[in-house]
Amino acid sequence: MTTGEARRAFEAAYDRAPEAVASAPGRVNLVGGHTDYNQGLVLPVAIDYRTAVAIAPRDDGRYRLRSTDFEGEVRVDGLPDDPLDTHDAMWANYPLGVLVELAAADLTAERGLDLLVAGDVPRGAGLSSSAALEVATAAAAYALDTPGEALPRRDLAEAAWRAETGFVGLDCGIMDQYASALCRAGEALFLDCRSRETRGVTFDDDGLRTVVVDTRVEHELASSAYNDRVRECEAAVARFDASLGDVTSLRDVDRDALVAHSDDLPSTLRRRARHVVTENERVRTAVDALEAGDVEAVGDCMFESHASLRDDYEVSCRELDAVVELAWETSGVLGARMTGGGFGGSVVALVEAGAVDDFRAHVDAAYAERADTDVDPRTFVCSAAEGVSVG
Template identity: 30%
Template sequence: MDEQLINLTVEKFKTEFKSGPEHIFLSPGRINIIGEHVDYSDGFVLPAAIDKYICFAVRRMPQTNFCTIVAKDLGEKYTFDVTMEVKPVQQMWMNYILGVFSQLQKPENQFCGMEIVFSSTIPMGSGLSSSAALECGFAYILNELFDLHLTKKEIAVIGQKSEHTFAGVHCGIMDQFASVFGKENKVIMLDCNSLDHQYFDADLKGYSLLLFDSCVKHSHLTSGYNERRRDVERGKKVLWKNFPEIEKFRDFTLSMLDRTKEEMGDISYKRCLYLLKEIRRVEMAAKAISEGNIEYLGTLLTETHTGLSTEFEVSCDELDFLVEHALHQEGVLGARIMGGGFGGCSINLIQENKAEEVIKAISEKYFEHFNIQMKIYQVKISDGIKEYTNEYII
């Protein structure tokens, strides 16, 4: 629990609304151990919620229909009428919230006004999924305050749909699912087709996961993401045309893919090749974690980076540099780009007693080459979205 974050959020609430909140909620970001870009292709992923949060301080206002939301870190606020139909607005952060609210505006759901302040320790644009934490956190709040009887799975799906409809990013379900379903010291193996999932103990046996933030976010993230999806969909159409008996994308074999390469073209072939190999890597990674084979887990992470860089082509010079130089350091078992790509973080599996040496060496090399001071995030695997009781409210 991040007491400093809670206290600062509550202080801002009191300043803004002249009295204290009634509820505190923490909505976590996530890491993904392995399984990148497969969550919209019937794949498996291996995410976990982390101890970086959006904190929401909340009060119901039954005497009004207006909901006022203050984004403390951005220095912005937005007010809307809960009885009126909501539509996308210019402030992108607010669209994640309005996209959630739009799905719950039904005759059977009676809302009143609210006052909300939120603040975050999830670094924006670093691939730790602050957007999913915002969407699912707000859905969770509405569910708790207005007795909507939503299941955890429904909250995750509502968050995903908000991103599709109001933010224009056709993401998979992984980020939202991890934020809602996370458990302390557990990784989740999620079937993105059925949403079946199982937990594995995250015992890394003297190794830890460190995130190296490149501090770059190239502007073609959204367009590049959507282009990759189109490339994949073209490939899938060709595969199903030739092998209509196959039900799920993950059940296509590499030999089937090779037989359709000429018809689908080089780009769609490369995209599908990466995805089919990555889906298999996730299954092997879950097995490696369950058996305590941390060295093999590291090998799989590095294989994923190669695929993301050369086959799916969502890396960038800065991330390739961070991964390549990390792998040359003693005590590093594996490293890869994490998240949608085109910037953000690398995730590194590093021997705990070597971590400081690795951080120092990579930070210096990165600054020397790019003149950028990289950021380092040490994360612990945490629970999913929770309400905290009034004992935590100062």
């Protein structure tokens, strides 16, 4: 999705030209599932599917919002104190929440705007379409007030994250917003979700392809189960803190402590903690492997990550498992795992360029029977893309 397409859609909708346009990418996560809200480590890559936001100021304090994905127009007089609760307007809470946070942080002025959203990041596929929308909104609004200045990417990512956790109300980690804002083309982003430290790691996908298989399955339990996992991790933290002291998140627990005190935890909490602790180790292993050019080791980490998410964290489902099994069976697929919150959404696979067609054919031929579904998956071949940009 180009900013030019968003610009043209804005002009058609509002009969004037936008004054600022920005775009931000979706993301896949190579390794590091459900570690971000545990202050752990993640290794996301931005993908070349983007959301663009075009805006222009108004002088009456009104906000008008449109999206090419939804019918109609959302109008509010002034920035709202609470999220909109009507079904047709709920998508607008993401850009509105960002505008609220930017104004509160004095990053932008509070004034009326016309805003239009256009993009090709698949919604509901676990590719972080919401973060792409939030970060693109933040960048466009900042560029409107400070034209020509470099984007404060971290500040915009933090504002976007606060919008989703505060205004929208999803208790998520910071990975998605940071990936959309800070990733660079040809790199994965090694992110420490506790310190917010980041490092670009060369992800040379020449000869490799990042293939996303969207199962097109959305399970109703996804949001409630996500919140359950957050609470379970908090309960495990409380147990470890009682035994060890100074444990504020599962980031403070290493493998030795996990083994030594595993009997202090109920089975469910033990498995949740084991996933987080070992997943942080897998992220470090994958980073070292990428830096050494050992992509096969990265693939091994991905398969191991999925097994842990499936068995210890219990956030997979038969559709995701079926795709990972098909990836395992296909020569030239180095690794695969679920990406996103789970219970549906997508699998990300690291595939040799010459094996992409074989992998897609195997999925097309065997997925329905293996997953016991009549829903056809969608497949996207992606490259490691640039983060948020203006213009």
